[in-house]
Amino acid sequence: MKIYGDANSGNCLKVKWVCDRLALPYTWVEIDTMKGGSRTAEFLKRNGWGQVPTVELDDGRTLAQSNAIIRYLARGSDLIPSDPYRAAQMDAWMFWEQNSHEPYVAVCRFQAVYLGKAISEIDPNLVKRGYVALDHLERHLAGTQFLVGDAFSLADVSLLAYTRVAEDGGLELARYPAIRRWIADAERVLALPPVRWPQVNAAMTEASSITIRRARREDVAAIVGMLADDPLGSARERIEDPLPQSYYEAFARVERDPNLQLVVAVDGEGVVVGCLQLAVLPGISSQGGSRGLLEDVRVAKHCRSRGIGEKLVQWAVTEARARGCMLVELLTHQTRVDAQRFYERLGFARSHVGMTIRF
Numbered sequence: 025m026k027i028y029g030d031a032n033s034g035n036c037l038k039v040k041w042v043c044d045r046l047a048l049p050y051t052w053v054e055i056d057t058m059k060g061g062s063r064t065a066e067f068l069k070r071n072g073w074g075q076v077p078t079v080e081l082d083d084g085r086t087l088a089q090s091n092a093i094i095r096y097l098a099r100g101s102d103l104i105p106s107d108p109y110r111a112a113q114m115d116a117w118m119f120w121e122q123n124s125h126e127p128y129v130a131v132c133r134f135q136a137v138y139l140g141k142a143i144s145e146i147d148p149n150l151v152k153r154g155y156v157a158l159d160h161l162e163r164h165l166a167g168t169q170f171l172v173g174d175a176f177s178l179a180d181v182s183l184l185a186y187t188r189v190a191e192d193g194g195l196e197l198a199r200y201p202a203i204r205r206w207i208a209d210a211e212r213v214l215a216l217p218p219v220r221w222p223q224v225n226a227a228m229t230e231a232s233s234i235t236i237r238r239a240r241r242e243d244v245a246a247i248v249g250m251l252a253d254d255p256l257g258s259a260r261e262r263i264e265d266p267l268p269q270s271y272y273e274a275f276a277r278v279e280r281d282p283n284l285q286l287v288v289a290v291d292g293e294g295v296v297v298g299c300l301q302l303a304v305l306p307g308i309s310s311q312g313g314s315r316g317l318l319e320d321v322r323v324a325k326h327c328r329s330r331g332i333g334e335k336l337v338q339w340a341v342t343e344a345r346a347r348g349c350m351l352v353e354l355l356t357h358q359t360r361v362d363a364q365r366f367y368e369r370l371g372f373a374r375s376h377v378g379m380t381i382r383f
């Protein structure tokens with residue numbers, strides 16, 4: 025049998041997973057749908073809908089539609105309940121997947137991963153409907169190990185495909201403990217390597233104990249400490265005791281300026297663990313729309329990778345929007361590759377080339 029598929033597509037992976045689990049031999053033929061690979065005359069002879077997955081059986085017959093394919097391939101196996109009522113319950117979930125889950129959860133991911141949209145640009149209606157589907161799954165999975173009772177079935181294969189990668193499309197799984205437990209169980213059955221979002225969830229939990237408040241004069245030393253604590257900052261800042269007066273003078277200017285907000289993230293004990301400055305820049309261009317400018321975003325070294333930077337940036341974006349800004353932008357040094365990746369994950373797009381004259 026040949027499987028025509030895209031190895032990054034959940035619909036196609038359903039077919040691969042079932043074949044692997046049942047030890048069915050196949051040849052995978054990779055099709056690049058974004059380059060029209062599923063719309064060639066040759067492909068359309070196999071599947072007039074022009075979609076993957078499509079399988080070609082050894083006798084030359086073809087079959088399309090992921091759920092129909094896996095249902096055919098798994099006939100007689102333990103992936104389909106032998107009890108007809110249970111089998112119908114499995115079908116019900118698989119129809120629901122195509123009708124009420126995949127069109128939202130998979131399409132959010134498609135917009136982000138295939139079309140390269142920032143998470144913030146994904147159609148909000150899709151996001152809303154995606155969460156409705158996940159809410160429904162969560163409620164059901166809170167009371168059962170797999171979708172149809174205690175036995176793993178094709179319903180789990182079908183719904184696992186896009187649920188486990190929902191975060192690629194900006195749908196957060198942190199709020200769904202039953203779904204996360206079920207994903208781990210289903211991945212174990214299918215011998216799949218676990219998806220990488222558990223770290224994201226751990227990070228979010230820690231970030232939840234953080235509060236963000238306006239910086240005070242007594243925070244200045246901690247802020248300068250964080251600014252100095254990286255390769256570029258260490259050459260730029262002066263950490264002395266007492267701190268050079270210029271930092272306090274600058275802080276006083278920032279504090280007086282109504283368009284500037286210097287904020288700090290503090291942990292449960294009140295220790296400063298992050299900072300950020302938001303400048304709201306009024307301007308005539310673009311019909312007089314203000315711009316939000318993010319600067320000096322820092323997280324204390326021992327607190328990195330815990331979602332604190334994300335929380336700070338999200339705070340600033342919300343604040344800028346509330347102050348009527350039409351956009352938020354930032355400059356990041358071209359050598360800060362990790363920072364660029366971080367901002368892209370939060371929805372920022374590479375848009376300008378920065379230029380500087382230093383005095």
Ligand SMILES: N[C@@H](CCC(=O)N[C@@H](CS)C(=O)NCC(=O)O)C(=O)O
Pocket residue numbers: 030033034035036057062063074075076077088089090091122
């Ligand atoms: N309902 C179909 C959906 C198939 C589908 O949307 N395939 C996408 C990839 S995930 C595709 O082939 N898109 C290319 C195109 O439509 O041209 C299934 O479950 O197999």
